[in-house]
Amino acid sequence: MPYIKEFTNDEKLMEAVQKLQNNGISSKEIYVLSHDDDRTKRIADNANANTIGLSEQDVKTFVGNIFSKKGDELRAKLQEIGFSEEDAHEYEEDMDEGKVLLIVTSNENVEHILV
Template identity: 55%
Template sequence: MKPVVKEYQNEDLLKNDVNDLQARGVSPEDIYVLSHDDERTNRVADVSNASTIGLNEMGLDTAVGNLFMKKGDELRNKIQEVGFSSQEAEVYEEKLDEGKILLFVTDHQKASDWRL
């Protein structure tokens, strides 16, 4: 099953939604943030107590391969690793190119009634 996804321009709104999800019992390990810039991704994940798509989600082969890829390819790989097709990853990567931050929630049961 694919993660629930929401896109943001505003980091404060993302942080509020992460707090809401965690109040519903969603673990930080089931909440991922992704932006086009690694520093921004890490900063937003830190302040919102969310996770980033890293080695645990991608596996060693994909993570090492990402070191030698263009940024767009790396982002699409990360999006595919959390459950999306290559076509869907293309669409989401375009959103990242526009400066948006994506929030992925993999706990379907607890996020099923969460308002997007």
Template identity: 45%
Template sequence: MNTFKVVENGVQAKREIDDLIMQGYSKNEIYLLAHDKNRSEDLSDSLDIKDIGVAEQGVLESVANVFRTRGDALRAKLESLGMSPLEAERYEEELDRGKVVVVAGKSA
């Protein structure tokens, strides 16, 4: 089961990530999403956590994201982490508002 948290900024994201690590998650099990791709990459890099990629989404979804709008790609990424389409849409609306989503999931 994955844990999803919505935060306002990088400082709050770091706090959530630290809390998740204290709960037993490794940095390889924590992901971060922001609506702006550069912001998402910058935060992931500065907080030393993974990006959602081929391992999480699969090859076909990853390639398909190249041709999708950012919102569609974000919803696909959220769904690949276990969200229903309706939940992914709601979280993507939070991303539209400039918020950040922190996701943690135990590796199988």
């Protein structure tokens, strides 16, 4: 299962991404996700991280997301990269509250980097 950490402060999230990259975690394995697409893109661009888009989702999931509510779309994205339906639901609720998720798909032990 991917590593995930919640942030309320965009600057702190970008600092965490920089720390991960400085410790050898590839930017290809670092994702940012929030309820606000513009915010997600801005943070990802500034931090040199990724957003979860078509390349990470199969076409069927992507097409289904076009016609679904935002919460459904975010849960589907989380499930697509390895979270359970239950976990995805919890994280989506946290995003409802304005939190931004930092997700690392690497098998590296990233917890010790972000202490």
